[in-house]
Amino acid sequence: MIATKDVKYKYPGSTPIVFPDIQCKANDILLILGTSGVGKTTLLHLLGGILSVQQGSVIIGDRELNKLSGAATDQFRGQNIGIIFQQNHFVDALNVIENVMLAQSLAGKTTDKKAAQSLLERLNIGHKANQHIKDLSHGEKQRVAIARAIINQPKVILADEPTSALDDINCDEVLKLLKEQAKAAGSALVIVTHDTRLKDNITNHVILHSS
Amino acid sequence: MSILQLAWRNIIKNPLNLLMSIILFGLGVGLISFLLLFNHQLKDKFDKNLAEIDLVVGAKGSPLQMILCNMYHVDNPTGNIPIKNAAPLLKDLHPLIKKAIPLSLGDNFKTYRIVGTNHDFPALYEAKLNEGKLWAKDFEVTIGKSVAEETGLKLGDKFVSSHGFNADDHAHDEQSFVVVGILEGTGAVVDQLILTNTASIWLVHAGHGDEAEDNASEDNHNHEAEGHEGHAHEEQAQTEDNHEHGDSHQHDNSNADLLHHQDQEITSVLIQYKSRTNFQALNFGRNINENTEMQAASPAIEINRLYNMIGVGTEALRWLAILIAMVSALSIFISLFKSMRARKYELAIIRVLGAGRIKVFMLIILEGLILAIIGFLIGTALSHIGMELVAKYLKADFRYSFTGWKFLDEEWWVLGVSLILGIIASIIPAIQAANTDINKTLSQK
Structure with a gap:
């Protein structure tokens, strides 16, 4: 479902980062491990089309991301890639369920409040649907972010450090949640983290080394 | 949730921040529109009463x-x-x-x-x-x-x-x-x-x-x-x-x-x-x-003289109104710019969720336009209410029947100019928002 080949990225004034090729099929989970500063977020942004690929290729489904124009990349991302950031930002003016529905409409799909509500229920935050984002706890916010990432049943879910700020119990729970939801959506799940606790739970992993 | 709805929600989320800009805008528009109404009706009265008397x-x-x-x-x-x-x-x-x-x-x-x-x-x-x-x-x-x-x-x-x-x-x-x-x-x-x-x-x-x-x-x-x-x-x-x-x-x-x-x-x-x-x-x-x-x-000559005398006053008021409108546009610009900065993560997220640069650009422009339309509506209401009050006063004093409830074609022009001001005020923040590097924004921890 998602694969890369010979991806390199060079920030101005520094040496290029060379990334190992990765591959993750639908319903599979891939863990990308690496210490701070090895380019984990850069890779995640490359995979998500947030950063355009300079060298090599990123293929999602049957599309090569680096061959899409800027606007097409935005649209493709909205429809096919769900991203959960380490720090999740929301549209302040909207409540919880509206933030989820915003993902539907910006992806060019018709908004489906029922689907959004039942997804929130599945994530155990159905009762918070009409609350303001700022009134939610960190964990609840993360669940909203997960709901937002998977509402369009994307081909790929990218998660950036989803567990690093959590204690062991919550870490397990979030991981379980991510796995379940990715499976329910039939998506490939790629987790980028330095959190080595996840290694025991996910067999399929790639380690990034500083070059 | 269209871009228009989102723009509207952004504006009503924190109306106090924008209140000053909108009130200023409304005052500028109101003054201009009032001058239009007043001059039009005054001229109308004068002209009607000329009655071809030489x-x-x-x-x-x-x-x-x-x-x-x-x-x-x-x-x-x-x-x-x-x-x-x-x-x-x-x-x-x-x-x-x-x-x-x-x-x-x-x-x-x-x-x-x-x-x-x-x-x-x-x-x-x-x-x-x-x-x-x-x-x-x-x-x-x-x-x-x-x-x-x-x-x-x-x-x-x-x-x-x-x-x-x-x-x-x-x-x-x-x-x-x-x-x-x-x-x-x-x-x-x-x-x-x-x-x-x-x-x-x-x-x-x-x-x-x-x-x-x-x-x-x-x-x-x-x-x-x-x-x-x-x-x-x-x-x-x-x-x-x-x-x-x-x-x-x-x-x-x-x-x-x-x-x-x-x-x-x-x-x-x-x-x-x-x-x-x-x-x-x-x-x-x-x-x-x-x-x-x-x-x-000659009535025509004397009335022209009178116009010229009043004209100096209305001209000064017109410039004042234009100045107020300009300042209000500047104030809308500053509000939008500030709010755009404060919302940079939001705007990046909107991009991540699938909105292209054009949509983000339009979002900010729409916010400017909505502010301009609200300002226009406030201004129009103020001018017509003001005109009606002046009409009451004039009626009591001069027995002349003016009215605040008459709308002029020129008011469409005022709306047009308001919209243009709204666009001018929002275009720079909109360009900035559209050009934001989402990778950089989202990499900031």
Whole structure:
């Protein structure tokens, strides 16, 4: 479902980062491990089309991301890639369920409040649907972010450090949640983290080394 | 959740932040729109009341005052002129004059002016009768629509006049006028006038309530005698003119009739030329000013002078309004810029969720446009309410009916300019938002 080949990225004034090729099929989970500063977020942004690929290729489904124009990349991302950031930002003016529905409409799909509500229920935050984002706890916010990432049943879910700020119990729970939801959506799940606790739970992993 | 909805939600999320900008914008728009409304209605009134009158001839004094008094009925007369002086104008045969309409002012009923004139006067304003008839006999009056509405006078009602423009001045209670007709509304000044014949004004002012009775004993005087004796004794003239028509107690409203009362006075004569471009007509007014004790003034010229005087004020106000609008646009710009900065993560997320740069650009532009539209609506409401308040004031003071509930085509232009200002104010923040590097924004921890 998602694969890369010979991806390199060079920030101005520094040496290029060379990334190992990765591959993750639908319903599979891939863990990308690496210490701070090895380019984990850069890779995640490359995979998500947030950063355009300079060298090599990123293929999602049957599309090569680096061959899409800027606007097409935005649209493709909205429809096919769900991203959960380490720090999740929301549209302040909207409540919880509206933030989820915003993902539907910006992806060019018709908004489906029922689907959004039942997804929130599945994530155990159905009762918070009409609350303001700022009134939610960190964990609840993360669940909203997960709901937002998977509402369009994307081909790929990218998660950036989803567990690093959590204690062991919550870490397990979030991981379980991510796995379940990715499976329910039939998506490939790629987790980028330095959190080595996840290694025991996910067999399929790639380690990034500083070059 | 469309971009438009999102823009709207962003604006109502924190209305206080934008309140100042919107109020400023509303004030600027309101002032501009108010000036439009006011100027339009003022010009409309002035133009309607010009009624194709080419010249006003009255007593010497301020020509503008004479015009305002005799054509717009908002000022006091400059004085009166004796009929013998105005006689050349009133003769039917004058080669330059198509119509000469005498006016006699001085009395009012509940501040509505009573005008002694002839039937040509309502015709000037194309005023048609709604009820009853035009005045024929002494003390019969035909009233304008506003007079009927505001005073409640009906056909057959009688009233006594009071002197001057103030209703409280001592009433001429000897004589009472009777309403014989009510005119349809014209939008012109005739709506707020009470029309009667010239002689009725004299009779009221002569104040001899017993004259009518006296007539019978003196009706041996003949027509010719009055013409000669009249100018020697004013009181005499009064009694004579009464008894001359004594049998019918009636003046026939014609200018010829006025000429029989050479020593009576009228306030002014409104003149229409046969041809405006006639060379002699062009000099006609100057001749009167130089060679007679009367004063002639052209309404068009005097009103233009008045416009120019008011013009300086409205021009200054217009610039002030433009300045306010500019400052408000700047303030919208600053608000949007600040809010765009504060929302940079939000905007990046919107991009991540699938919105292209154009959508993000449009989001900010729409926010600017919504602010401009709200400002426009506030401004339009302010200007129309303001106009209505001014209209009430003007109505109380001048009997002129302005209204705040009239909308002009020019207001569409104001809307257009508001929208353009909204776009100008939001275009730089919008470009910035569209060009934001989402990778950089989202990499910031």
